[in-house]
Amino acid sequence: MIKNHKFDIAINDIIDKMEIIGGKILIKDILPEEIYFKNLRSLKKLNIIFADQILTLDGKNLLTLKEILGKRFKKFFSPNRTLIEKSWKVIEDCLLDKNEVIKRRISLEARNKIGNSFAHNLKGTILNKMNSEPLNNGFIFGKKKFNNNIILVYGKNYNLGNHDIVLEHYLTVNNPDDLFMGLTKCSGCVLDETKNLGHLERLYKKSNCLVKLRIEDVYFLENYLISHAMIIQETDSYIIPEIIQSHVESIIWHEHKFILEPTLFKQDDIRLNVFDYNMQQLVNNCIEKYVKKEKFNKNLSIERLKVINSKLIHQHGEQIFVYIDGSVINNGTENIDGIAGLHFYDKDHILFEEFYVNIEHWISPSKAEVTSFILALLIIYNINNVKIITDNEFIFNYFNEITRKTKIYNTRKLLKTQNNIYIWALIRQFIDLNEIIVPKITKIKAHDDNIYHNLLDQQIKN
Numbered sequence: 001m002i003k004n005h006k007f008d009i010a011i012n013d014i015i016d017k018m019e020i021i022g023g024k025i026l027i028k029d030i031l032p033e034e035i036y037f038k039n040l041r042s043l044k045k046l047n048i049i050f051a052d053q054i055l056t057l058d059g060k061n062l063l064t065l066k067e068i069l070g071k072r073f074k075k076f077f078s079p080n081r082t083l084i085e086k087s088w089k090v091i092e093d094c095l096l097d098k099n100e101v102i103k104r105r106i107s108l109e110a111r112n113k114i115g116n117s118f119a120h121n122l123k124g125t126i127l128n129k130m131n132s133e134p135l136n137n138g139f140i141f142g143k144k145k146f147n148n149n150i151i152l153v154y155g156k157n158y159n160l161g162n163h164d165i166v167l168e169h170y171l172t173v174n175n176p177d178d179l180f181m182g183l184t185k186c187s188g189c190v191l192d193e194t195k196n197l198g199h200l201e202r203l204y205k206k207s208n209c210l211v212k213l214r215i216e217d218v219y220f221l222e223n224y225l226i227s228h229a230m231i232i233q234e235t236d237s238y239i240i241p242e243i244i245q246s247h248v249e250s251i252i253w254h255e256h257k258f259i260l261e262p263t264l265f266k267q268d269d270i271r272l273n274v275f276d277y278n279m280q281q282l283v284n285n286c287i288e289k290y291v292k293k294e295k296f297n298k299n300l301s302i303e304r305l306k307v308i309n310s311k312l313i314h315q316h317g318e319q320i321f322v323y324i325d326g327s328v329i330n331n332g333t334e335n336i337d338g339i340a341g342l343h344f345y346d347k348d349h350i351l352f353e354e355f356y357v358n359i360e361h362w363i364s365p366s367k368a369e370v371t372s373f374i375l376a377l378l379i380i381y382n383i384n385n386v387k388i389i390t391d392n393e394f395i396f397n398y399f400n401e402i403t404r405k406t407k408i409y410n411t412r413k414l415l416k417t418q419n420n421i422y423i424w425a426l427i428r429q430f431i432d433l434n435e436i437i438v439p440k441i442t443k444i445k446a447h448d449d450n451i452y453h454n455l456l457d458q459q460i461k462n
């Protein structure tokens with residue numbers, strides 16, 4: 001009758017190669033592009049960006065919409081619930097393994113992209129301890145030492161003491177992967193401690209199985225003030241809809257692991273801050289503002305720029321190097337084509353993102369170069385510790401003049417050498433209106449032996 005849970009939490013031998021707390025695989029990376037963009041509004045409403053936000057902590061199963069709505073990072077109580085539900089259905093169809101829909105296993109394809117990594121926190125899942133709301137009469141469950149194992153015991157609050165709680169024992173009658181939990185009153189089992197409990201104020205009717213737990217080991221099963229459990233009168237049983245036992249237990253075992261080995265735990269709050277920050281910026285996002293309104297290049301995808309920006313945010317303030325370059329091929333022919341390219345490197349000089357865009361109208365090498373520069377500034381607008389590397393002397397000098405605000409702005413020189421006054425005016429506005437965090441800019445010699453710049457140069461010339 002008692003399940004002995006010996007959960008092994010899959011810990012990679014190589015502890016989390018990804019380094020980034022919370023993982024860096026985007027939902028965009030595991031969904032077909034078309035489906036991602038079609039459902040972007042809903043994903044935004046749910047405030048989810050990363051794959052691990054929609055997965056169980058072991059990364060193997062897809063959460064239910066209810067589980068996602070219960071998370072800490074959710075910001076909206078959207079009136080348009082049907083839109084979100086519709087989107088979620090589409091995403092489920094897309095990600096779930098067709099043969100294991102009931103277990104909510106994600107497809108092999110998605111699993112391969114995500115890989116194995118140990119969760120370092122509960123990814124925004126809220127665990128409510130029993131003692132936080134002693135008057136709530138919802139179902140509770142707790143850890144109990146039994147025969148040298150730790151097991152989970154479900155039930156209701158029977159008697160709350162200062163350090164202990166007496167729980168009226170209920171047995172689970174569902175499968176661990178069911179989309180509901182069924183709980184039925186225990187009619188007596190080896191866990192019963194009634195005899196040893198001494199005198200208790202019997203607040204409820206007589207019970208056949210009472211279990212004592214330490215108060216700090218007891219949690220609410222549902223994160224609601226009013227339980228959603230439905231009673232089945234005849235059998236003294238309850239059904240709690242939309243709750244998956246295996247997911248709940250996985251969360252508790254992770255938490256347990258963190259208590260035993262605190263070094264495994266890393267705060268989730270950096271990411272939560274990022275979300276807060278993103279929400280604040282939603283109305284005043286530099287990328288949206290300039291790409292949408294100014295339309296200096298119609299080939300740009302705002303979403304793509306924002307994805308790169310979110311990857312930069314997840315470098316957590318570590319040094320970032322951005323190599324920029326522009327190039328024109330078939331100059332002087334009708335097949336003239338210009339391209340701006342950007343390569344993003346982390347502090348160890350590992351390339352983690354690249355971006356290329358075609359130049360529109362009046363293609364010139366200088367326009368390609370300055371386009372790569374303005375894009376770099378927009379993408380890094382809210383990022384600290386960025387170094388932009390260019391071999392373009394004009395960009396280097398002119399930008400330095402603008403940032404030093406020498407008031408000279410050398411307009412005559414600009415008019416003489418550049419046809420891109422409009423783009424430069426925008427750049428000047430970034431600085432004058434304090435719309436971007438000003439990066440450092442470094443100039444390297446053209447055709448020098450800088451391997452990183454040469455790589456970018458090759459990419460945009462083929």
Ligand SMILES: [Zn+2]
Binds near residue numbers: 191
């Ligand atoms: Zn029992």
